[in-house]
Every structure is written in C-alpha cells, then in structure tokens.
Amino acid sequence: MSKVTNEARQTNRPAGKQLSPxxxxxxxxxxxxxxxxxxxxxVFSISTDSFLSQYNLFNLSRTASIYAFIAAAQLMVAxxxxxxxxxxxxxxxxxxLMGEMMQNYGWGTVPTVIVTILVGGICxxxxxxxxxxLKLQPFVITLAMSFVYNGISVGISHGMPxxxxxxxxxxxxxQVGPTSMLFILMVIxxxxxxxxxxxxxxxxxxxxxxxxxxxxxxxxxxVDRVNILCNTASCMFAAIAALLWASRSGSATxxxxxxxxxxxxxxxxxxxxxxxxxxFTAIGFFCGAWILTMIRNGLTMMNVDIYYEQxxxxxxxxxxxxxxxxxxxxAEQMK
Amino acid sequence: xxxxxxISKYFPGVKALQDISVDFRxxxxxxxxxxxxxxxxxxxxxxxxxxxxxxxxxxLDGKELHLKGYKDAINSGISIVxxxxxxxxxxxxxxxxxxxKMHRFTKAGFVDWKGVHEMASKYLKMVKLDLNPKMxxxxxxxxxxxxxxxxxALSSEAKVLMLxxxxxxxxxxEAKILFDLVADLKKQGVIMIFVSHKLEExxxxxxxxTVFRDGCLVGTDTIxxxxxxxxxxxxxxxxxxxxxxxxxxxENNEIALEAKNICSKKYGFENLSFQxxxxxxxxxxxxxxxxxxxxxxTILGVDKMTGGEVYVNGQLAKTTSLSDxxxxxxxxxxxxxxKEEGLFLDYSIRMNICMNSLQKDYISPTLPLxxxxxxxxxxxxxxxxxxxxxxxxxxxxGSLSGGNQQKVSIAKWLSADCDIIIxxxxxxxxxxxxxxxxHRLIWNMAEKEKKAVILISSDMNEMISLARRILIFxxxxxVNELKGEEFFARPGEEISAEIGKSFI
Numbered sequence: 073m074s075k076v077t078n079e080a081r082q083t084n085r086p087a088g089k090q091l092s093p094x095x096x097x098x099x100x101x102x103x104x105x106x107x108x109x110x111x112x113x114x115v116f117s118i119s120t121d122s123f124l125s126q127y128n129l130f131n132l133s134r135t136a137s138i139y140a141f142i143a144a145a146q147l148m149v150a151x152x153x154x155x156x157x158x159x160x161x162x163x164x165x166x167x168x169l170m171g172e173m174m175q176n177y178g179w180g181t182v183p184t185v186i187v188t189i190l191v192g193g194i195c196x197x198x199x200x201x202x203x204x205x206l207k208l209q210p211f212v213i214t215l216a217m218s219f220v221y222n223g224i225s226v227g228i229s230h231g232m233p234x235x236x237x238x239x240x241x242x243x244x245x246x247q248v249g250p251t252s253m254l255f256i257l258m259v260i261x262x263x264x265x266x267x268x269x270x271x272x273x274x275x276x277x278x279x280x281x282x283x284x285x286x287x288x289x290x291x292x293x294x295v296d297r298v299n300i301l302c303n304t305a306s307c308m309f310a311a312i313a314a315l316l317w318a319s320r321s322g323s324a325t326x327x328x329x330x331x332x333x334x335x336x337x338x339x340x341x342x343x344x345x346x347x348x349x350x351x352f353t354a355i356g357f358f359c360g361a362w363i364l365t366m367i368r369n370g371l372t373m374m375n376v377d378i379y380y381e382q383x384x385x386x387x388x389x390x391x392x393x394x395x396x397x398x399x400x401x402x403a404e405q406m407k
Numbered sequence: 408x409x410x411x412x413x414i415s416k417y418f419p420g421v422k423a424l425q426d427i428s429v430d431f432r433x434x435x436x437x438x439x440x441x442x443x444x445x446x447x448x449x450x451x452x453x454x455x456x457x458x459x460x461x462x463x464x465x466x467l468d469g470k471e472l473h474l475k476g477y478k479d480a481i482n483s484g485i486s487i488v489x490x491x492x493x494x495x496x497x498x499x500x501x502x503x504x505x506x507x508k509m510h511r512f513t514k515a516g517f518v519d520w521k522g523v524h525e526m527a528s529k530y531l532k533m534v535k536l537d538l539n540p541k542m543x544x545x546x547x548x549x550x551x552x553x554x555x556x557x558x559x560a561l562s563s564e565a566k567v568l569m570l571x572x573x574x575x576x577x578x579x580x581e582a583k584i585l586f587d588l589v590a591d592l593k594k595q596g597v598i599m600i601f602v603s604h605k606l607e608e609x610x611x612x613x614x615x616x617t618v619f620r621d622g623c624l625v626g627t628d629t630i631x632x633x634x635x636x637x638x639x640x641x642x643x644x645x646x647x648x649x650x651x652x653x654x655x656x657x658e659n660n661e662i663a664l665e666a667k668n669i670c671s672k673k674y675g676f677e678n679l680s681f682q683x684x685x686x687x688x689x690x691x692x693x694x695x696x697x698x699x700x701x702x703x704x705t706i707l708g709v710d711k712m713t714g715g716e717v718y719v720n721g722q723l724a725k726t727t728s729l730s731d732x733x734x735x736x737x738x739x740x741x742x743x744x745x746k747e748e749g750l751f752l753d754y755s756i757r758m759n760i761c762m763n764s765l766q767k768d769y770i771s772p773t774l775p776l777x778x779x780x781x782x783x784x785x786x787x788x789x790x791x792x793x794x795x796x797x798x799x800x801x802x803x804x805g806s807l808s809g810g811n812q813q814k815v816s817i818a819k820w821l822s823a824d825c826d827i828i829i830x831x832x833x834x835x836x837x838x839x840x841x842x843x844x845x846h847r848l849i850w851n852m853a854e855k856e857k858k859a860v861i862l863i864s865s866d867m868n869e870m871i872s873l874a875r876r877i878l879i880f881x882x883x884x885x886v887n888e889l890k891g892e893e894f895f896a897r898p899g900e901e902i903s904a905e906i907g908k909s910f911i
Binding site: 287290291 | 709728731733734752765766776819
C-alpha cells in the first residue's frame with residue numbers, strides 16, 4: 073500500500089513545475105495594485121517636494137484609512153457577488169443620527185458610537201432580508217434603499233450640520249508615532265478581515281457562497297443567512313466609516329457619503345477584488361485604498377486644476393485596472 | 408441526407424464518442440437515446456459545429472461539412488432547439504425570430520420592420536401559431552415559447568432541425584401541440600433529430616431510433632423493431648466487464664437511515680420507503696427522471712417533503728435543510744453535477760476538500776480558528792489517499808481532469824466524517840483509470856469503514872459491481888428490489904438481465 077502512494081506522490085509532482093518567486097507574485101490578484109502603488113509613489117515624490125513630507129504622509133494615512141472602511145463596506149458584499157449601492161446613504165444616515173444623539177439628546181460618545189454602528193447593522197439586515205425575500209438583484213434593492221436612507225437622513229437634519237461632542241475629534245486627529253490613530257484602526261480592520269476569511273469557518277462559508285452558491289447550498293451552507301450577514305457587515309462598515317469621517321472632519325452633515333459608493337467600487341476594482349464574487353485579497357484591498365488617496369492627494373500637490381481632478385482620477389483608475397487586465401493575460405500565458 | 412461517418416471524439420482521458428456512423432434522412436424523425444454520459448450531447452455539439460470531431464466526417468446532401476462554430480451550422484441549414492428557452496423576454500416575437508439574421512432586414516442602419524413582420528408571420532403560420540408578431544414574448548406559455556424557438560430555427564431555412572429535450576418544460580397538452588408541428592414538418596421534408604429521456608414520446612413520434620451507450624452506438628433501427636424493453640435493454644446494456652468484489656453481509660447490521668412513506672408534490676411521488684444499514688451499499692437504479700435523485704433530494708431537505716418520516720439511527724430526524732442533514736445527522740451527499748453543484752472551481756483543492764470539515768482543522772476545540780497547518784495536512788492526506796493528480800493542494804480545482812475533480816468532490820464528504828454517504832452518478836465523464844479507483848473507494852467506504860452508502864447510478868456495471876442490494880426506480884416508483892449476496896455472485900450477464908426485466 074505504501075509503495076503505491078509513494079509512486080503516486082512522485083508522479084503527482086512533475087519536476088520543474090515550480091514557478092519562480094517573481095512569477096508567483098504576478099499570479100496573485102493583488103500584484104498589479106502593488107506595482108501601481110510603487111509607480112505612483114515614484115511619480116509623485118519626483119514631481120512634488122512635499123509629497124513625502126511627514127505631515128502629508130500623516131494626512132494621507134488618515135484619509136486612506138477612512139476610504140479603506142468605505143471600501144470594506146463594498147467588499148463584504150462584492151465577495152458574495154452582490155453589491156451595495158447604499159454605502160453612501162447609510163454613511164449619511166449614520167452621520168445624521170450620530171449628530172442628533174450628540175447635539176439634540178446629549179448622549180455621550182460611547183453610547184452614540186455603539187448605537188450608530190447598530191443602526192448601520194439594521195440597515196444591512198433590511199437590505200439582506202429584502203434581497204432574500206424578493207429574490208431581486210442587490211442592485212435594485214440597494215438602489216431603492218439608498219434613496220430611503222438618504223431621504224430619512226435629509227429629512228431629519230434638513231441639511232443642517234450638527235455639533236459633535238467635545239473630544240470626539242481626538243480619534244480622527246490623533247498622531248501615533250509617525251502615523252495616525254486612524255491608520256492603526258485600518259490595520260486592525262484589515263487584520264480582522266484577514267482572520268475572518270482565512271481562519272473562521274463563517275468566512276469560508278462566505279467565500280463558498282461567492283464561489284458557487286449552488287454548491288454552497290448543497291454543502292449544507294445556509295446561503296440566505298450568509299447573504300444577511302454580508303449585507304449587515306457591509307452597512308456596519310459604512311456606519312463606522314461615517315463615525316471616523318465625522319471624527320476626522322470635526323463636523324457632521326447629511327452630505328457625508330455622497331461620493332462613497334463610487335469610491336468603494338473603485339477601490340475594490342483597483343485592489344484586484346472581483347466584483348462578481350469569490351475572492352478576497354487583504355493586500356490588494358489595503359493598496360487599493362492607498363492608491364485612490366494618493367492619486368487625489370498627489371494631484372492636489374501637483375497643482376492640478378481642482379476642477380479637472382475627477383477626470384485625472386478616472387484616467388488613473390483606468391490605468392490601474394488596465395494593469396490588472398494585463399496581469400491576467402500574462403498569468404494566463406504563464407500557465 | 409445528413410450522414411455521420413466514423414465520428415470519434417476524445418476528451419483528456421475519455422473517449423466521448425467512438426467510431427459513430429449513422430444517417431439521418433429527409434422527412435424522418437430520428438430519436439437519439441442514451442443515459443447520462445452516453446455521448447448524445449457530444450454528438451449534437453459536433454453536428455452543430457460547437458465541437459469538432461477528432462476523426463470522421465459529417466456529410467450533408469453529399470457535401471462534406473467543416474463547421475467551425477454554430478454560426479457555420481446555421482449557414483449550412485442546421486439548427487438546434489435547446490431544452491432551455493433562449494428567447495429575449497421583452498423583445499417581440501418577430502424580433503426574436505429574426506434576431507440572428509437582422510442584417511438581412513437592415514438598410515443603411517435602418518430596420519425594415521414591414522419585412523421583419525412579414526417574415527415572422529410566415530414562420531408563425533408554419534408553426535401554427537396565431538399570434539401577433541409584435542407581441543412581447545414574456546407572457547407566452549412555455550409551449551408557445553418553445554414553438555417560437557422552432558420558428559426561429561426554421562426561419563434560417565433549416566434542413567436539419569435538432570430538438571434537444573424540447574418537452575422538458577412543457578405540460579402533456581403543450582407537448583402534444585409540439586408533436587403535431589413536428590409531424591407537419593416531417594411532411595415538408597425536414598431532417599429531424601430528437602433527443603429525449605421520455606421513452607413514451609420517442610415511441611409516439613419517431614420513425615427510427617439510435618441508442619448510445621458509453622460513447623458507442625449500440626444500435627439503430629426503425630421504431631417498429633424497437634419495443635420499449637429492447638430500447639431499455641440497449642440503453643442499460645449487459646454487464647460484460649463485471650468484477651465481483653465479494654460480500655458485504657450487512658443484512659443484520661443496525662439500520663442507519665430509514666425513509667417511511669416519503670411523498671413529494673414537486674416530483675409527484677408518494678409513499679416511497681426504504682431502509683439502509685451500516686456497512687451496506689444500497690443501489691438506486693433507474694433512468695434519469697425515474698425518481699432516484701428526486702427521492703434523495705427530498706429526504707435531505709433540498710426540496711420539500713410533503714409527507715413521510717425519516718429516521719437516522721432509529722431516531723426520528725427532522726431533515727428540513729441540507730445543513731441539518733450534514734451537521735446534525737452526518738449525512739453526506741456527493742451531487743451528480745460536480746461542476747455546477749459540487750465544487751468551487753475557482754478555489755484550491757485544499758479549500759474544496761476542507762469546506763465541510765473545518766471544525767476538524769481548528770487550532771483547538773476551544774479556539775475555533777482554522778489552523779492552516781491542520782487544514783493542509785487534512786487536504787494533503789486526502790490528496791494522497793485518493794491519488795488526486797495535481798501539482799499541489801493549492802492547485803485550482805477547475806484546472807483538474809474530470810476524474811480528479813470527482814475525487815475532490817468525494818474527498819470533501821469523506822473528510823466531513825459522514826456516517827451515511829449518498830453518491831449520485833460518481834463516474835460520469837471520468838476516465839477508466841479514475842473510474843476503477845473511485846469504485847474501489849466507494850466499496851471500501853462500506854466494507855472497511857462500515858459507512859452506510861447509497862449509490863445512485865445509471866451505469867449497469869457500476870451498479871452491480873458495487874451495490875449488494877438494488878432498488879429499481881421507474882416512473883417515480885420503486886418497482887423492484889434485488890437482494891441476496893448469492894444473487895450478486897452470479898455472472899454479470901444474468902444479473903443485468905434480471906434488472907432489465909424490472910423495466911418491462
């Protein structure tokens with residue numbers, strides 16, 4: 073018996089099929105994001121004086137961290153092949169509710185934070201429930217719900233800004249060594265996601281549903297539950313992003329989140345996360361948030377006319393995803 | 408006349424078709440029959456240019472065809488109507504009919520709608536549908552949609568019309584409308600190739616029948632010379648290369664799974680019962696759609712059980728979902744379509760094998776985190792045990808051969824430590840070497856590991872060389888039970904003849 077398995081082992085591993093480390097790197101879905109980040113760093117640090125300054129890096133790290141949370145909101149549903157168009161609307165609603173609690177009800181910071189995140193979660197449960205029950209595409213449901221959440225947010229606030237509790241902005245502004253508190257939160261979040269997808273069974277269930285929902289159901293995974301879970305996590309991340317945003321900017325208005333939905337997709341796409349589900353890459357995701365922030369910041373540094381910023385941003389995103397498409401072609405040939 | 412001359416087609420490790428020669432004549436309805444994996448769909452795909460034959464030629468009206476794709480087939484007058492309905496729901500009937508020849512009705516970018524509607528009306532008349540061609544397709548009945556698909560196929564001036572299970576989504580009445588049309592087209596001299604699993608239909612409408620088994624043509628004859636029992640005998644075959652594996656002697660073991668009076672509205676069966684003992688290998692044998700897979704899906708909670716009870720180890724079991732069946736009652740189900748229902752093709756072998764057994768790979772029972780080390784060890788163990796041919800456990804399952812994919816699919820459930828394992832069509836599209844290996848694996852599950860195993864298969868050899876008790880399914884009923892260790896020690900020819908009798 074052992075002889076048989078020995079022989080099998082030998083035939084199973086054809087010699088010389090090991091790929092070189094560089095090739096293996098290019099096989100990874102995050103490699104184009106890493107290449108892009110290096111290129112951008114080079115371009116911006118050569119063409120501007122202050123891009124690599126201590127202060128700018130601190131600022132960059134704060135913004136990138138918030139964008140990472142916004143993108144995490146999209147990631148949690150993209151990984152099961154869904155989407156959440158209400159990322160920004162939930163952000164807006166969370167901001168307004170937080171302002172209400174702090175300004176009009178005099179709540180302390182801790183209960184406000186907890187309730188805000190819970191409200192985000194409830195929005196997600198509603199989204200997930202509707203997607204399960206109505207059996208419609210997440211696109212339609214979350215589009216409709218984004219109007220609902222946005223409407224409630226504007227309705228409550230009438231568009232007026234709120235005053236936040238004293239000291240609430242410390243989190244967003246605090247410096248920790250060479251970097252910011254927000255950056256540390258981002259690292260924690262990425263690590264948590266990594267643990268979730270790599271070491272937790274429920275994370276595997278999520279990946280299974282994203283990989284093949286029918287096979288997942290026939291493997292005894294409760295697909296509906298996974299869907300609710302992912303939508304809940306998605307909206308919770310949006311709520312957390314709203315809290316961090318308010319803490320960073322020091323104010324809370326209902327316009328928060330108006331551009332989040334597009335950025336959340338952009339970061340996932342740049343980070344090599346397939347929007348039709350089934351893959352998660354922590355490094356790519358991390359780089360995606362940084363790339364987007366670096367582009368925006370770098371363009372300002374280069375004194376690009378602010379009114380044209382979006383156009384440049386679009387072109388650079390296109391270049392970043394072209395890298396990914398090039399990589400895929402190369403990876404295909406290497407096989 | 409459409410002639411196939413010595414057609415062979417190979418897939419890696421599998422001979423899908425072997426030296427097939429058959430002719431299809433004008434004004435003839437020619438039925439093609441065969442069980443799963445017999446080679447019917449490969450043949451269809453070769454005729455309509457989706458696959459190219461490795462050997463042999465396709466000749467239409469004396470001219471050799473070299474089709475490079477379905478478009479070439481349409482241009483040569485060959486059309487196929489698939490079992491699924493491929494129409495654009497919100498487009499009109501006329502638009503659907505001329506969709507693939509829109510260019511003929513376009514001048515300087517503008518569509519000649521009058522011409523389109525005239526043409527559509529003409530073909531609607533041909534399929535005897537009195538409908539306004541401007542009507543959207545969405546609200547039509549399934550039968551009408553199917554007829555429109557045929558009108559679409561005809562409108563490309565089809566000389567050859569292939570119907571691939573055209574009635575699978577139709578009611579009996581709707582099917583009759585379809586058959587009337589088919590009879591009509593026959594008079595107009597169209598060559599019709601009809602693929603179906605429903606023997607009654609085949610007998611009712613076809614002129615000649617060709618039966619396939621294991622990629623070979625078993626026989627072609629006129630319908631008069633093909634009574635139902637002869638067709639079935641040809642489809643299921645006689646066991647020639649049967650290996651007797653020995654006895655299991657499980658008659659006195661405790662009962663692991665018992666189903667009592669199971670009913671299903673969805674599948675239309677009532678009061679089906681069976682018992683399964685530990686260390687037993689019970690076979691469910693029958694044609695596709697006879698109720699064998701449907702019964703299992705109902706018991707496991709994939710589809711709704713409208714009556715009856717399931718007992719696991721003597722205890723009443725509430726199997727309302729597969730999740731319960733797996734985690735509470737330790738029942739594993741290796742599904743029949745491994746690519747669609749069993750595997751995660753984009754994921755590694757490691758992830759696939761460990762999908763249902765992650766709790767085994769936890770760092771410790773109190774710390775429910777998956778240990779990569781244990782996971783790799785587990786996956787590696789099964790890769791070696793099942794001799795899965797792959798560079799490493801991190802290879803994507805999608806890049807493996809059919810046989811190795813099936814091994815991964817089985818490994819997933821073996822790793823989950825199920826006490827009861829149900830295996831549905833384990834060797835469809837699997838090469839011979841892997842097939843023998845998988846058979847040994849299934850046998851060992853029952854003999855060595857004393858698991859309770861149900862094998863669902865339409866492969867006669869597989870069935871009698873593994874199962875030591877066989878339930879025969881026909882028309883969603885259990886019509887016979889074959890048992891007794893002595894019975895299975897007889898020559899394969901005798902056993903298969905005995906099974907064949909159950910179908911008459």
